Amino acid sequence: MPPAGDIQKLIQKGRQEFASRSYQAAADTFESAALAFTSQGDPLSAAEMNNNRSVALLKAGMHQQALDAALGTDIIFAQTDDKKRQAMAFGNQAAALEELKRFDEALDLYQKSADLFAELGEGDLRSTVLKSAAAIKLKRGQLLDSGMKMIGSLEAKDRPSIFDRILKFILRLGK
Numbered sequence: 001m002p003p004a005g006d007i008q009k010l011i012q013k014g015r016q017e018f019a020s021r022s023y024q025a026a027a028d029t030f031e032s033a034a035l036a037f038t039s040q041g042d043p044l045s046a047a048e049m050n051n052n053r054s055v056a057l058l059k060a061g062m063h064q065q066a067l068d069a070a071l072g073t074d075i076i077f078a079q080t081d082d083k084k085r086q087a088m089a090f091g092n093q094a095a096a097l098e099e100l101k102r103f104d105e106a107l108d109l110y111q112k113s114a115d116l117f118a119e120l121g122e123g124d125l126r127s128t129v130l131k132s133a134a135a136i137k138l139k140r141g142q143l144l145d146s147g148m149k150m151i152g153s154l155e156a157k158d159r160p161s162i163f164d165r166i167l168k169f170i171l172r173l174g175k
Contacts, residue, residue, distance in 0.1 A: 007036045014052060023060035027053045027069075044080055047073040051085070054092045058099065067096035087116035091129050103136050110136075 014029035034049035050069045057066035070092040077086035094109035110133040117126035 007033055007040075010036065011049070014049075014056075018052075018056055018059075021059075023056045024062075027056035027060060027062075027065075030056060031069075043076050044082070047076040047089070048085065051089055051092050054096065058092075058096055063096050063099040067093060067100065070096060083116050083120055084122065087113045087120070087122070087125070087129075090116070091132075094129075095132065098132070098136060103139075107133055107136055 010029055010033040014026045014033060017023075017026035017029055030049045030053035034046045034053065037043070037046035037049060050073050054066045054070035054073075057063075057069055070089055074086050074089040074093070077083070077089055090109045090113035094106045094113060097103075097106035097109065110129050114126050114129045114133070117123075117129060
C-alpha cells in the first residue's frame with residue numbers, strides 16, 4: 001500500500017501531464033492513483049481518479065476506454081450523497097457516449113447531470129451540460145429542440161455574458 005504522500009505526488013504528476021497535453025500519460029498516472037486509493041480502501045477517491053482518467057482518455061481520443069473508466073463512478077458518488085461529483089460523472093460518461101455516437105444514451109446522461117446541477121444551484125455547470133445536449137440535437141437535425149435546449153442553457157448561467165444575452169435574444173426570435 002503506497003503512502004498518502006506518494007499518491008498525492010501521482011495526482012500532481014497526472015495534473016501536470018494533463019496540463020501539458022500528455023493525455024495518455026495523464027490517464028496512466030490517474031489510473032495508478034485510482035489503484036492506490038483502492039488498495040487503501042478509499043473508493044470515493046479512486047472514483048474521482050477514474051473520472052480524471054476518463055477526461056484524459058477522452059482528450060486522447062480513446063472514447064471507449066474513457067467510458068469504461070467513468071462507468072460506475074456515479075454510483076459510488078451517489079452512495080455518499082456527493083451529488084456534484086455524481087453529476088460530473090454522468091457528464092463524463094455522456095461525453096464519451098457522444099463521441100461513440102451513442103446519442104440517445106448520451107442525452108439521457110446529460111439530462112441527469114443537468115438535473116443534479118440544477119438541484120445544487122450550479123447554473124454554470126448546468127449550462128455547460130445543456131449546451132452539450134443541444135449540440136447533439138443540432139447534429140441530429142432537431143433544430144427546434146436544440147434551440148430550446150440552448151435557451152435553457154443560457155438561462156441556467158449564473159452570470160451570462162453580453163454574448164450570451166444577445167444569443168438568447170436571437171434564439172427567442174425564432175420561437
